[in-house]
Amino acid sequence: MADAPKEKTRPEKLDTDTPRPDTLEPVSPDTEKGVSPKADAPDRSDAAHDGDDREVVIQVRGLKNQFGSQVVHENLDLDVYRGEVLGIVGGSGTGKSVLLRSIVGLNTPAEGDIEVFGQNLRKLPDEQRRAVETRWGVLFQEGALFSGLTVAQNIQVPMREHLHLPQDLMDQIAAVKLGLVGLPQEAGAKFPSELSGGMKKRAGLARALALDPEIVFLDEPTAGLDPIGASAFDQLILQLKDTMGLTVFMVTHDLDSLHAICDRIAVLAEKRVLVEGSMKDMLKQDHPWIREYFHGPRARAATDAWGDKADEKAKAAR
Numbered sequence: 001m002a003d004a005p006k007e008k009t010r011p012e013k014l015d016t017d018t019p020r021p022d023t024l025e026p027v028s029p030d031t032e033k034g035v036s037p038k039a040d041a042p043d044r045s046d047a048a049h050d051g052d053d054r055e056v057v058i059q060v061r062g063l064k065n066q067f068g069s070q071v072v073h074e075n076l077d078l079d080v081y082r083g084e085v086l087g088i089v090g091g092s093g094t095g096k097s098v099l100l101r102s103i104v105g106l107n108t109p110a111e112g113d114i115e116v117f118g119q120n121l122r123k124l125p126d127e128q129r130r131a132v133e134t135r136w137g138v139l140f141q142e143g144a145l146f147s148g149l150t151v152a153q154n155i156q157v158p159m160r161e162h163l164h165l166p167q168d169l170m171d172q173i174a175a176v177k178l179g180l181v182g183l184p185q186e187a188g189a190k191f192p193s194e195l196s197g198g199m200k201k202r203a204g205l206a207r208a209l210a211l212d213p214e215i216v217f218l219d220e221p222t223a224g225l226d227p228i229g230a231s232a233f234d235q236l237i238l239q240l241k242d243t244m245g246l247t248v249f250m251v252t253h254d255l256d257s258l259h260a261i262c263d264r265i266a267v268l269a270e271k272r273v274l275v276e277g278s279m280k281d282m283l284k285q286d287h288p289w290i291r292e293y294f295h296g297p298r299a300r301a302a303t304d305a306w307g308d309k310a311d312e313k314a315k316a317a318r
């Protein structure tokens with residue numbers, strides 16, 4: 001089996017951010033900013049709507065990503081609609097994180113067009129690109145909190161980067177965001193190393209929500225959490241989606257999350273989005289990886305637990 005879904009209870013490397021109080025360096029290169037992709041893609045100004053009445057907020061066409069001789073994506077197309085929770089699944093190393101990073105401009109594709117809110121970020125001048133960047137938030141795979149900053153300071157990083165606000169206002173906003181993700185106010189003064197895995201994920205989410213984004217990108221948000229913590233995190237995402245009208249782009253291995261909160265699923269395989277659709281659509285697929293993933297023993301447990309919910313969701317998505 002190439003890439004069985006991970007056990008939720010198996011701890012992931014959540015504690016890589018050992019305390020470094022003397023530095024403001026990001027723990028993970030994921031948080032690096034300032035990648036300025038080249039402006040050489042053709043214009044696709046007709047791209048905001050795609051023939052039906054749902055608004056396309058992210059449109060990927062003909063994406064190619066290559067590292068040395070390793071082609072990760074080729075001819076990858078994907079649409080993400082406003083207000084949906086889209087689950088991205090695929091075997092380990094199929095390029096889920098690279099796809100996410102390409103969309104948010106941290107990875108420069110070899111070929112293809114990516115538009116977010118109808119704008120091709122590679123073609124935008126710096127200032128306009130930065131303005132678009134304030135309209136999304138990202139929770140990276142390892143949480144990627146700055147270990148030398150408190151949780152409240154972490155939440156304020158995007159505000160410092162993009163807004164000019166007095167400190168007391170930023171403190172107030174950080175307090176609101178803590179409440180939003182279900183963290184106690186005391187957590188604001190803690191360093192990431194003092195938090196549990198679940199609390200770190202919530203703190204990362206609070207930072208992703210700092211600028212009241214329209215889209216949040218989540219890379220394996222429930223990996224490493226115990227089933228109860230994972231389920232609570234799922235419910236939080238669902239609640240935020242409903243109350244804030246968020247669009248959620250979620251890379252996940254978690255079949256429970258797929259059942260519980262995803263409106264649509266896109267499968268990365270063979271270097272592209274091989275299929276996309278509802279859970280019900282996934283269950284009909286014959287592709288070996290997809291069959292193994294959605295019909296394996298863990299899938300059966302998740303499906304039994306959710307019972308008819310998959311059917312209901314499939315209907316609701318129509």
Ligand SMILES: Nc1ncnc2c1ncn2[C@@H]1O[C@H](COP(=O)(O)OP(=O)(O)O)[C@@H](O)[C@H]1O
Nearest residue numbers: 067070072090091092093094095096097098099
């Ligand atoms: N910056 C990079 N340089 C070289 N190879 C990379 C880089 N980023 C990702 N890769 C490779 O691309 C493939 C896809 O990676 P990734 O998107 O992280 O997979 P996953 O689907 O597990 O998230 C992997 O083989 C990985 O080693």
Ligand SMILES: [Mg+2]
Nearest residue numbers: 096097098141
């Ligand atoms: Mg990944």
